[in-house]
Amino acid sequence: MCGIIGYLGGKPAKNILIDGLKKLEYRGYDSAGICVLEKGGFIINKKVGPVASLEKALKQEKIEGVIGIAHTRWATHGVPSERNAHPHFDCQHEITVVHNGIIENYQALKKILIKEGHQFSSETDSEVLAHLIEKFYRGNLETAVSKALALIEGSYGLVALSVKENKLVAARRSSPLLLGIGKHETFIASDIPALLKYTKRVVYLKDGDLAIIDAKGYKIKNLNGQKMDRQVEDVKMSAAQIEKKGFKHFMLKEVFEQPQSLNNLLSGRVKDNKIKLSVKVGPKDFEKIIIVACGTSWHSALIGKYLIEEIARIPVEVDYASEFRYRQPLIKLTDLIIAISQSGETADTLAALREAEKQGAKTLGIVNVVGSTMTREVGSGIYLHAGPEIGVASTKAFSSQVGALLLFALYLKQEKHEKLDPRLLADLKRLPAIVEQTLKVDKEVKKIALKFKNTDHFLYLGRGLNFPVALEGALKLKEISYIHAEGYPAAEIKHGPIALIDEKMPVVFIATKNDLSEKIISNMQEVKARGGKIIAVVDQDYGYIAKLADYLIKVPVVNKLFSPIVNVIPLQLLAYHIADRKGLNVDKPRNLAKSVTVE
Numbered sequence: 001m002c003g004i005i006g007y008l009g010g011k012p013a014k015n016i017l018i019d020g021l022k023k024l025e026y027r028g029y030d031s032a033g034i035c036v037l038e039k040g041g042f043i044i045n046k047k048v049g050p051v052a053s054l055e056k057a058l059k060q061e062k063i064e065g066v067i068g069i070a071h072t073r074w075a076t077h078g079v080p081s082e083r084n085a086h087p088h089f090d091c092q093h094e095i096t097v098v099h100n101g102i103i104e105n106y107q108a109l110k111k112i113l114i115k116e117g118h119q120f121s122s123e124t125d126s127e128v129l130a131h132l133i134e135k136f137y138r139g140n141l142e143t144a145v146s147k148a149l150a151l152i153e154g155s156y157g158l159v160a161l162s163v164k165e166n167k168l169v170a171a172r173r174s175s176p177l178l179l180g181i182g183k184h185e186t187f188i189a190s191d192i193p194a195l196l197k198y199t200k201r202v203v204y205l206k207d208g209d210l211a212i213i214d215a216k217g218y219k220i221k222n223l224n225g226q227k228m229d230r231q232v233e234d235v236k237m238s239a240a241q242i243e244k245k246g247f248k249h250f251m252l253k254e255v256f257e258q259p260q261s262l263n264n265l266l267s268g269r270v271k272d273n274k275i276k277l278s279v280k281v282g283p284k285d286f287e288k289i290i291i292v293a294c295g296t297s298w299h300s301a302l303i304g305k306y307l308i309e310e311i312a313r314i315p316v317e318v319d320y321a322s323e324f325r326y327r328q329p330l331i332k333l334t335d336l337i338i339a340i341s342q343s344g345e346t347a348d349t350l351a352a353l354r355e356a357e358k359q360g361a362k363t364l365g366i367v368n369v370v371g372s373t374m375t376r377e378v379g380s381g382i383y384l385h386a387g388p389e390i391g392v393a394s395t396k397a398f399s400s401q402v403g404a405l406l407l408f409a410l411y412l413k414q415e416k417h418e419k420l421d422p423r424l425l426a427d428l429k430r431l432p433a434i435v436e437q438t439l440k441v442d443k444e445v446k447k448i449a450l451k452f453k454n455t456d457h458f459l460y461l462g463r464g465l466n467f468p469v470a471l472e473g474a475l476k477l478k479e480i481s482y483i484h485a486e487g488y489p490a491a492e493i494k495h496g497p498i499a500l501i502d503e504k505m506p507v508v509f510i511a512t513k514n515d516l517s518e519k520i521i522s523n524m525q526e527v528k529a530r531g532g533k534i535i536a537v538v539d540q541d542y543g544y545i546a547k548l549a550d551y552l553i554k555v556p557v558v559n560k561l562f563s564p565i566v567n568v569i570p571l572q573l574l575a576y577h578i579a580d581r582k583g584l585n586v587d588k589p590r591n592l593a594k595s596v597t598v599e
């Protein structure tokens with residue numbers, strides 16, 4: 001969950017590295033650091049806080065060196081501080097390293113190194129790497145890194161630099177790294193956005209790869225020194241795609257991008273009254289589905305359960321990936337494990353997937369980030385093609401995940417030789433336009449948000465397919481506005497949460513019309529009777545609800561199966577406007593990072 005950028009070429013490295021760090025801040029942003037090799041020595045700068053602080057500190061510095069590495073950090077071992085910020089060094093300042101991941105055996109290694117006379121200056125696990133590489137260094141950085149990594153347990157994406165050689169050595173195990181190939185220059189980064197301004201030609205490193213970059217170009221080997229062939233790929237994403245496009249925050253831009261992201265998802269996949277997916281599994285290959293995911297992706301998994309069970313009549317279990325991986329799950333060869341992840345790098349979801357693969361189950365990934373670790377490990381998958389999601393709060397990835405699960409449910413039904421309703425498919429094609437129309441609620445939701453910016457608690461209630469939408473609305477609000485919020489299936493309130501209701505408790509009801517509407521209305525009456533403030537998301541026949549609710553948010557009428565995609569939009573906007581009104585850092589909420597690549 002930190003960001004790495006490295007450069008070796010003919011231009012001064014400083015500005016390229018700072019620029020790359022800015023594009024990576026969404027991966028971690030509590031401190032940042034840079035090291036440039038100049039005249040046989042390291043020029044090092046680190047700052048706590050955003051990359052802008054580092055940039056400011058370096059503005060007047062004339063640094064001409066053409067080789068360097070930099071890092072933006074999200075603390076795991078040791079508090080955010082200059083000492084703990086990367087790059088890390090050995091005692092003589094001859095080796096420097098930036099590292100993402102976790103060195104699990106760092107304490108044991110540190111003990112040995114201290115006995116041998118090494119002095120440590122940080123509390124991080126990563127610093128061990130610099131000392132270990134220095135210990136093995138005999139004039140060849142590549143050999144020293146390989147020897148050091150042979151002793152490491154855990155995960156790493158790292159780049160090392162020695163004062164004695166004009167080269168960078170990078171290595172990857174369970175933490176993404178890719179090379180950017182320029183003209184007489186090579187970049188190395190943990191994520192594509194850091195490179196896009198300079199090149200679109202990239203090489204994804206695989207686990208176990210060691211990349212050696214020098215003035216002649218790059219070589220990729222494994223840790224035993226054998227040459228590895230890796231393809232150069234062209235990145236389709238444009239630099240403009242990752243700009244804010246005039247919106248105040250990435251999150252708001254991404255909410256408004258949902259018509260486009262859904263269009264990307266559906267494009268070419270609903271054709272001639274058929275669902276076309278290039279997945280390698282069908283209903284004959286498994287008896288049960290288990291979906292594993294975390295956070296927002298777990299909420300879409302819960303909706304997936306409703307969709308697949310209702311449409312394809314195949315049983316589905318949903319589990320938090322972090323629980324699944326450690327509870328000795330009962331996995332059968334006849335199970336299909338679906339992993340859902342925006343980033344494709346979430347440590348717990350990857351671990352759950354690996355556990356399932358170890359036990360011989362078939363796997364499928366529903367992933368947004370192309371080329372991410374998950375997409376390389378999974379049996380087959382459905383890409384969301386939602387484009388980069390920079391805001392830490394996931395929005396467009398959620399609607400696309402639900403859309404992908406809907407496509408998969410329909411696909412399973414079709415592959416069972418059951419007829420798909422052509423009207424449903426036609427409606428599905430119109431979904432992006434309906435979402436565009438739904439976004440018009442923004443003005444109304446903004447007004448409502450103003451009234452609730454000083455509220456301490458919120459409840460979100462929904463039923464059926466819209467129960468997970470309630471969970472998602474509550475998660476959005478708490479992560480960006482720091483207001484305590486909980487989601488429940490509406491019928492559950494009388495089993496406890498109703499005790500919380502008084503005139504200070506706003507309750508958001510997802511009350512679009514369905515078979516359970518009558519029941520939702522009686523839950524509303526219960527809340528009203530206790531003075532709770534009701535915000536209701538409605539679509540049609542809401543006359544009676546209008547009498548009970550303090551605020552109505554009207555969304556278009558859609559097929560019940562699409563309702564989570566439409567109904568989540570006002571909830572995303574409500575969270576956004578409350579957080580914005582509170583003056584909070586919406587795109588980078590405190591204590592959170594975009595992709596959680598450690599446990």
Ligand code: M6R
Pocket residue numbers: 294295296297340341342343344345346349392393394395479592594595596
């Ligand atoms: O990249 P993933 O979808 O695997 O990420 C899972 C969660 O970390 C993520 O959804 C998180 O809950 C978001 N901050 C929610 O907005």
